[in-house]
Amino acid sequence: MSAATAGPTGSLLRRTLSRFVQWFDADYIPEGREALWAEADKVDWMRCLPFIVLHGGCFAIIWVGWSPIAVWTAVALYLGRMFAVTGIHHRYFSHKSYATSRFGQFLLAVFAATAVQRGSLWWAYHHRHHHQHSDGPEDAHSPHVHGFWWSHIGWITSRRNFPTDYTKIRDLAKYPELVFLNRFDLIVPLLFAAAIYGAGELLAHASPALGTNGPQLLVWGFFVSTTVLFHGTACINSFTHLFGRRRFHTSDDSRNSLLLALITLGEGWHNNHHRYQSSTRQGFYWWEIDLTYYGLKALSWTGFIWGLKPVPQSIYDEAARTDHDHSVAAAQHAAAHHGDYSLATLKKVVPTAAAMAVATAASAQATAPKKAVGPAIHQDTTGQLADRLAEQPDHPTGPK
Numbered sequence: 001m002s003a004a005t006a007g008p009t010g011s012l013l014r015r016t017l018s019r020f021v022q023w024f025d026a027d028y029i030p031e032g033r034e035a036l037w038a039e040a041d042k043v044d045w046m047r048c049l050p051f052i053v054l055h056g057g058c059f060a061i062i063w064v065g066w067s068p069i070a071v072w073t074a075v076a077l078y079l080g081r082m083f084a085v086t087g088i089h090h091r092y093f094s095h096k097s098y099a100t101s102r103f104g105q106f107l108l109a110v111f112a113a114t115a116v117q118r119g120s121l122w123w124a125y126h127h128r129h130h131h132q133h134s135d136g137p138e139d140a141h142s143p144h145v146h147g148f149w150w151s152h153i154g155w156i157t158s159r160r161n162f163p164t165d166y167t168k169i170r171d172l173a174k175y176p177e178l179v180f181l182n183r184f185d186l187i188v189p190l191l192f193a194a195a196i197y198g199a200g201e202l203l204a205h206a207s208p209a210l211g212t213n214g215p216q217l218l219v220w221g222f223f224v225s226t227t228v229l230f231h232g233t234a235c236i237n238s239f240t241h242l243f244g245r246r247r248f249h250t251s252d253d254s255r256n257s258l259l260l261a262l263i264t265l266g267e268g269w270h271n272n273h274h275r276y277q278s279s280t281r282q283g284f285y286w287w288e289i290d291l292t293y294y295g296l297k298a299l300s301w302t303g304f305i306w307g308l309k310p311v312p313q314s315i316y317d318e319a320a321r322t323d324h325d326h327s328v329a330a331a332q333h334a335a336a337h338h339g340d341y342s343l344a345t346l347k348k349v350v351p352t353a354a355a356m357a358v359a360t361a362a363s364a365q366a367t368a369p370k371k372a373v374g375p376a377i378h379q380d381t382t383g384q385l386a387d388r389l390a391e392q393p394d395h396p397t398g399p400k
């Protein structure tokens, strides 16, 4: 029966039923994937109901109260599952930055599914698409193209972003067990929520002094923790293309931020990552804290994963060059914006130079005092910097 013959009521009923089935079977798309991709961006409220319930469930803390064990459970599950999002959804499935066995891969996908960010294949497909079209019109979640809120949360509510294009991720879609987890992406989250509830009930009976129970642990460990986890992850799509420092002159507007790296266990080094996606680590230096990388490194010692890909020397060389260029640009900026800078410098330099001139005048090999010339290394590279920046006029160059 077509929508036209069914009438408005029949059409609404059909649409509602279709969305209901899609909550449980993400690959049930009667109108076809191509039809959805051809649509303009539009929030699908009915399809997003579970996502809205996830947020709404946080308000249940008013009724269930809190206990230290419930809050610590929420924190632990945030950290553990953020590791799953960045270490598995992102660094394994999206970028294959390390290797594991087929069974190991399945276990990773199950663990990552507890993050409630749909299936690993959906995640990897959309993320690879992001790298392909970063900050261009095709990028589903660029804050520069669609605005902040769309890049943060809007894009995942859009009908056209629900399907997984399996033809674009053939390296993953060839494993039926991964396709199964991706298609029925609510199974693991529901079992996970049930396990948290069960653990709360168990604690209520085994250790009443802890002051928790099933409903309380479910609200904190699942609803609150998962909602915060979603927004922590979403910061990478929104904030890391807006705020932070750009080390590399990538064709997008990705940035590095320590704060975001702490919130997301290493994903804040987003400009590094956009420059070189294949390496397991995203903090390229010891001071760029990347907890996910440390966790993956530790996991590799057990033999469960292996083949962690390093950052090539050529990228480190490029980083050294660009870091140096930025320090030159910052020095020039400071000099240009503080008119008295050169005067103050001159006041310090002139007496020193005069004293040195007097001191060396008596010498048979007296030469002009070198200190008065200034830091030669900065002067030498200014021209190179100007050349390099002239090649990329569209991108900001200084530290933000």
Ligand SMILES: [Zn+2]
Residues within 6 Å of the ligand: 130, 134, 236, 237, 241, 254, 270, 274
């Ligand atoms: Zn990005």
Ligand SMILES: [Zn+2]
Residues within 6 Å of the ligand: 090, 094, 095, 127, 131, 273, 277
């Ligand atoms: Zn990536």
